[in-house]
Each structure stands twice: as C-alpha cells, then as structure tokens.
C-alpha cells in the first residue's frame with residue numbers, strides 16, 4: 001500500500017534527524033521509500049513561540065498495517081530522542097501519517113487522513129512537490145489548496 005509520511009524537526013541538527021529518520025524507515029523490510037520531497041524550512045505552525053522547523057514528506061510503499069506503521073514511526077521517533085513535554089512543542093523528530101492508501105481511519109490511536117494536513121503549508125508544499133495528484137480530505141487536490149504558514153524550499157530533493 002502507498003502511504004505518505006510528514007517528517008518534522010526543530011531541535012538540534014534538523015537535517016541529521018530527517019536523514020536518520022529516512023534511513024531507519026528504509027531499513028524496515030516492509031517499507032520502501034519511493035519518493036522524498038525537498039527539505040523545507042518552515043515557520044512553526046500552531047505553537048509559534050519556538051524555533052523554525054525543517055520539514056519533508058516521504059512517499060512509501062508498505063505491507064505494514066496502518067497501526068503497525070504508526071508503531072514503527074513512534075519507535076523511530078523514540079530512538080532519535082523524541083520527548084513529548086509540550087503539545088506541539090519542540091521535538092527532535094516527529095513523523096505523522098498523512099495518508100495511507102486513501103483509507104479513512106478513526107480510533108483512539110490513529111486518524112487518517114491526518115486531520116490537520118489541509119491547514120498546514122509545511123505539509124502541503126512538500127506534498128505538492130511529490131504527489132500533486134493527491135486528493136485531500138475536502139476532495140480538493142493538493143495543488144488547489146494553500147495551507148497556513150511560511151515555507152522556504154532548501155534545495156532539490158535527492159531521489160537518487
């Protein structure tokens with residue numbers, strides 16, 4: 001199944017955390033990373049009194065179930081020192097599931113598609129780059145919607 005993950009970091013060496021997260025995802029036998037967006041520097045969304053983030057979106061192919069994928073993403077976050085002290089607060093790395101095979105999911109652990117993705121330019125800009133045809137929860141294409149927040153592309157995606 002095809003899924004899209006949003007990676008974000010605003011603590012420490014942000015590029016290193018993004019790179020290490022991607023490598024750990026690639027290392028899982030049931031996950032293939034098909035595409036990586038460029039990295040974007042982005043103003044903090046929601047809780048604005050914190051450092052700027054670096055964000056990136058990955059397109060993956062996986063045989064994991066949605067919950068197993070969520071569990072592995074949280075394992076990767078924990079292995080990279082993610083501490084959940086303040087909601088929407090600073091983090092070494094955050095990995096959100098944006099979309100999993102266009103499935104709808106809503107339980108106490110997981111909501112799909114991600115309920116706030118359509119308001120977030122830090123998600124939409126990288127997503128527009130690698131999946132312009134993706135349809136959002138509202139039924140609009142990612143190319144038809146602009147979210148809140150300023151973003152700057154930091155350099156071409158490395159899909160080598």
Ligand SMILES: Nc1ncnc2c1ncn2[C@@H]1O[C@H](COP(=O)(O)OP(=O)(O)OP(=O)(O)O)[C@@H](O)[C@H]1O
Pocket residue numbers: 070084087088089094095096097098108109110111112113114115116
């Ligand atoms: N689509 C999803 N992707 C990742 N986590 C999710 C998703 N839907 C629900 N969750 C739940 O959200 C909980 C809190 O996650 P976290 O603290 O990383 O929130 P956040 O990513 O900082 O905020 P936001 O959810 O607004 O992006 C997780 O423990 C997870 O169970």
Ligand SMILES: Nc1nc2c(c(=O)[nH]1)N=C(CO)CN2
Pocket residue numbers: 007008009042043044045046047053055088094122149
């Ligand atoms: N720019 C930016 N802002 C955020 C981010 C993020 O990854 N980037 N993640 C949040 C909670 O998931 C809240 N705010």
